[in-house]
Amino acid sequence: MNRLFDTRQEYGGGSIAIHWVVALVTLTLLVTGYVLLFMARGPAKGDMISFHTGIGWILALLVIVRLLWRVINPLPRLLTGEPWENVLARVVQWSMILLLVAFAVTGYLSVATSPRLQSVSVLGWFDLPKLNDLGRALHRGSEEVHLWISHVFAAFLLLHVVGAVKRQFVDRDGTLRRMIWLRRIVPGAAG
Numbered sequence: 646m647n648r649l650f651d652t653r654q655e656y657g658g659g660s661i662a663i664h665w666v667v668a669l670v671t672l673t674l675l676v677t678g679y680v681l682l683f684m685a686r687g688p689a690k691g692d693m694i695s696f697h698t699g700i701g702w703i704l705a706l707l708v709i710v711r712l713l714w715r716v717i718n719p720l721p722r723l724l725t726g727e728p729w730e731n732v733l734a735r736v737v738q739w740s741m742i743l744l745l746v747a748f749a750v751t752g753y754l755s756v757a758t759s760p761r762l763q764s765v766s767v768l769g770w771f772d773l774p775k776l777n778d779l780g781r782a783l784h785r786g787s788e789e790v791h792l793w794i795s796h797v798f799a800a801f802l803l804l805h806v807v808g809a810v811k812r813q814f815v816d817r818d819g820t821l822r823r824m825i826w827l828r829r830i831v832p833g834a835a836g
Contacts, residue, residue: 651718655823660718663711664824670704671745671802678795698756702767705749711742725818730808737805744798751794754787 650657656664677697684690723731757765757776765773776783813821 651721653719653722656721657718659714661824663707663714667704667707667711667745670700670707671798673700674704674748675795675799675802678792682792698752699768701749701752704745705752708742708745708749721823724812724820724823725816726812733804734808737801737808741798741801741805744794744801747794748791748798751787751791755784755791758784758787760784 648657649659651660674697677693677700681690681693681697684693723734726734753765753773754776756762757773758779758781760777760781762775765775767773809821809824812818
């Protein structure tokens with residue numbers, strides 16, 4: 646099926662595309678964020694922070710698109726599983742979305758309160774207000790919370806992947822195959 650919208654039985658092309666783009670952008674942010682932890686101060690770290698922040702704004706926009714997309718599409722049912730597994734799957738999915746929102750908020754706060762930055766540019770399109778008056782404590786606190794969110798998100802991501810793999814290869818219910826784009830554009834392609 647080459648449909649754009651979701652049904653109660655399966656994800657449409659729109660959800661699949663949003664899922665994988667968000668996944669790619671989020672993985673890029675996790676990797677660059679962890680790389681930043683080990684970089685010494687200097688121009689290279691400044692460039693990496695700028696790159697990380699720009700990708701972060703892209704993710705924030707994608708999360709808004711993702712939430713709006715979910716509002717206009719029914720959430721496909723889970724195929725199989727024990728009731729506790731299905732509840733856990735939904736809790737993990739929605740927790741990851743909430744953590745992405747928290748990433749955006751703490752990322753903005755850490756940039757907006759940074760004494761080293763003159764402005765808070767959103768991809769060069771427009772500037773958000775600086776929050777200099779809120780001080781260094783909020784800057785350090787938001788950076789710390791941002792880091793902890795990344796650890797929690799990584800744990801949820803691992804749980805999400807393990808759950809999908811378990812359902813696909815142990816339960817053999819086709820869950821993972823439902824989120825593979827190839828199946829939507831090449832009729833009869835194996836997922």
